[in-house]
Amino acid sequence: MKAITECAVGTCGRVVKVRAKEPVKGRLVSLGVAKGAQIRILDHTLAKQTWEVECDGTRVALREEEAAQVFLEPGECTA
């Protein structure tokens, strides 16, 4: 289990835990960043302050602080 911020660009996997507090958690979930979703790390800015991931066809930008709260089990890239 790794936080998004510990992963390299290009990593794929499955979301196993979203530890963020409400209402950020609710927001992440409605964007598809929810337990069980297939996730892919797309990009981060130079200082790794902002990250971009893709879940289920939706691209989501989030800050380091929020990205550190989303945990995934790295695995195969399916898509």
Add this chain to the structure above:
Amino acid sequence: MKKIRVVLAGQPNVGKSSVINAITDARLHVGNFSGVTVEKKEVTLQRDGFEIEIVDLPGIYSLNAYTPEEQVAKQYLLHEPFDLIVNVVDANVLARNLTLTFQLMDMQKKMVLVVNMVDELQKQGGEIDRKRLEELLGIPVILTSAKEGKGVEEIIGTLIALYQAPKPKNKLFYDERIEEQIGKIVRVLRKSPHFQDEGYARFVAIRLLDRDEDVYKIIHDLPVFIELHELLGSIYRELELEFDEESTADMMNDERYALAKAAVMEVVKKPNLKESLTDRIDRLLIHPVFGLPIFLFFMWLLFQITFTVGSLPMELIDGFFTAVSEGVKNVLPAGPVQSVLADGVIPAVGSIIMFLPNVLILFMGINLLEQTGYMARTAFLLDGFMKKFGLQGKAFIPLVSGFGCTVPAYMAARTLKNPTDRIITMLVLGFMSCSARLPVYVLFIGAFFPTAHAGNMLFLIYISGALLGLLVARVLRSVLFKGEPEPFVMEMPPYRFPSLKALGMELWIKAKLFLKKAGTFIAGASMIVWFLSSYPAHPEIRADFMKGPAHLAGAQKAQIEHQIRARELEESYLGYIGKAIEPVFAPLGFDWRMSVSVVAGLAAKEGVVSTLATLYAVGDADEKSHTLLKRLRENISLKAAVAMIIIIMVYSPCIAAMSTFWAEVPQWAWRGFYLVYPNVLAWLLAFGAYRLLDMLGY
């Protein structure tokens, strides 16, 4: 005529506004990022003896609203009366969209599902089984492409049929264990006369499991509240234990997500793509190293084009209005009517219309930014930078809109959840120079700087406005609003090819508005300026001058004439006003005419240029060979011109923007602060620049 009230709801950026545009003759604003629509908009149409009122709502990701603009949509759905819901979803991300669909279905209203953007899905070789989706959900489903106008013609007919038909049976049920608890809550609710409608009671029960604060408020004042409260406590504990979740809200989310995935598995056929176009474009545009420089380059290019290309037809337009003014002088007899037209209205209106091309190019740039999806990328790129100034990336979107017009930009700040972020953004938004200030810049740059650097100067002005805004935000954050900015979580839409029709339409609307404003407001204002600058009449001034040697030759005569006009102007009402306010602006090197223009700009920024045009036209004796540019150059020093540009950049926006701020910000303290501080700051900065240039010997 019977009225059908329809509300359009759906997640952000699925094409709700586009669907309305496609089925009515409305021209709602459309853009490829979340949060384009931030207030409800009504459109009506008539068909088959029905009056159909369609309400466009801001997008919401879920009924647990997050940002103020989502709250607008939620409050409407909860409390306003309507007959039908049209739920628009994006075919490409159906699963995520269906989670909201289920929440809307819980409301037990008549509902139609519009699956939009099927063109994009089909282009990738995907397909949606419409019949099967209808069976699963138990509501009518229509497949559309609002962009290509396909399928949308079915919507109205379906709405009317559904309106007349009995309500279809609810087909949405959750896990048995959840349904059991919903049943318990409904039984208690129904003891209260408010919940005679079983469907509504079920909806409220489900919202309570979703931990919806707004629904809590509804039940809070009911007599059954105590009983309900105890029941809910035990139900929450029981379910959380059973489902091993922190909150029943998570449980409901999981449940809907699972249902949505199952439905999508059955109805959507989607081929696996290797790498999408968006991924490939993004690899360059949001590259960790090159992303920001590329963005800056785009902005620079935009201002470069705005100045150079926009200035091409300027001479032509200017020449045209000069000719009209001359024509009027030849046709009409000398007198007040001739003068109000030739010296007042025509030069003023002309001086504004001259800048129409510049303004349109700027709007085109902003529109492309919005339509392609690059706007959301800039928010991503700049988030880290903005964070240093106590703001978040999303605040960049209203800031960029501010380059177009400050009014919608204030509204767009609704997409910021945190009230502190929102007020800071709104307080600095005025420093993003709106398109109405563009004419002043173009005019002064044209008059005082070499053409080769004009585009760069324009870029510099806009960038320094933006930087000033960020600096002020930083100060506000550390002095007045302690605390962290809100978290940044934002959807990044796929890139979409801009619709040229939408672009053309937008520019057409903008051009019409611009010309209308020039023809009405500016023309009217210039009449007032003319009147104030021509009266009271002072025949004794001329008589005084004429006492001298009777027959003066050419040059001398022109000089005397010039002095007479200048004296007359000073003795006019406007001259008196100007003299009264001159002391305020004298330290900046302004003459009273510039001072009056700056004040006129508080009504509308176009007023600055048109007032300058009138005042310098009236005060000038030798009108034939002089354009406004030359007159300014002769009357204003470089350092005063720079001070003027700074004042225009920083001081209060126009009346329309100020009243929008007042409507959006209820606190009197902020309203007061907002009225004062930009003007003080503007004056101080302008004074600093003026003194500095003075010391450097300009």
